[in-house]
Amino acid sequence: MPKARGRLSRLERADLKVTRAIARHRRKPAVKAAGEASEIGDQPPLRAISAAVLLLGLLRRDATLARVGADMLASHTLATAVKDVVKQTVDRTRPDHAIEKGYRMEKGGSRTHSLSSFPSGHTAGAVAVAEAIAHGYPSVAIPARCAAGAVALIQIPRCKHFVSDIAVGAAIGWAAAVSVRAIMRLAEGTGKADRSDACGRAEMK
Template sequence: MRVSEGLRRADRFVAQQAGSRIPARAGRVLSAVEEAAESSKLWCAAAAAMAVSGGWQGRKAAATGLAALAVAQLVSNGLGKRLTDRPRPPKEWFPHDETDDRPDSSSFPSGHTAAAVAFTAAVAPAWPAAGAACAVPAAMVAVERVQSGAHYPSDVAAGAAVGLLTARLARHAPHLLWRRGP
């Protein structure tokens, strides 16, 4: 069996299991968190709360998180989805009607996951307590994207990788710029 065939089988298996095994009540909670994260509303609200209540540390965490989120959105939605044309998982795999709500864009990579992971991974080093608080809804967004039928698990994994890389870039870009100097 080729690697790509194995990945397709794993994607199908995990997506179908997530879509059918997560209890309806948990699915509604996941959907509510994902809806709050839509258009980065949740992360912008978290950044505002950090900036207001966290002093210098909170402002630094918020700024770094928002920078990482913006770059992750550009990479995942502006570049990744345009370079790939992967269809969403088949609606028949999911025994619920959440698949009626999903976007028409390419499935690869998950922009929601990229944004959630980027924000959280950029905030955590600057303010570990805030990063830990953001990790829970970020993980919930990632799980919801598979459970709802919007993405394959590999789309979510790729989105998480984009998020981690852009968070690293956002954290280290100021240091790189200072080193170069005039």
């Protein structure tokens, strides 16, 4: 491998060990089928789904559904932005490429697909959207999170991402959703305060 074994971190060694152990399964029909299904976690499908939920909520005049759609779209957008920043500063060989041609992880700004393993964008986006759904509709929190988990975990046997790529992607998605909720609460609180002040001034007149 281009990077000497002695220079690998403990985490990198663990990632490579897992990848080598399951790499033989990546061409199995079940893994391929699950991998194709997980493409719903790619950016265009998730953006389209989020926008559709928002639009449906507006058309039906369903405030909760519209808010969830807006949260989904905002959370996914923030998660994607953070993920992109990290990808642009870290070059890491994708597992399938590492198996065939060697592994490396270092600072850099390569836009080559084979060096864009860290972190997992599918995971970041799927977790961000799932958390937005779970917050708006607690009754479907478990199915939403399980779906996001499935999108994330299948990336490992199909050799698209290492375990740590998935973990960091999930953290980014979760943090993005939490941040959007905090911003939304702040905006709603400010809006209520402004309306209260306006009503108070109107009553004084």
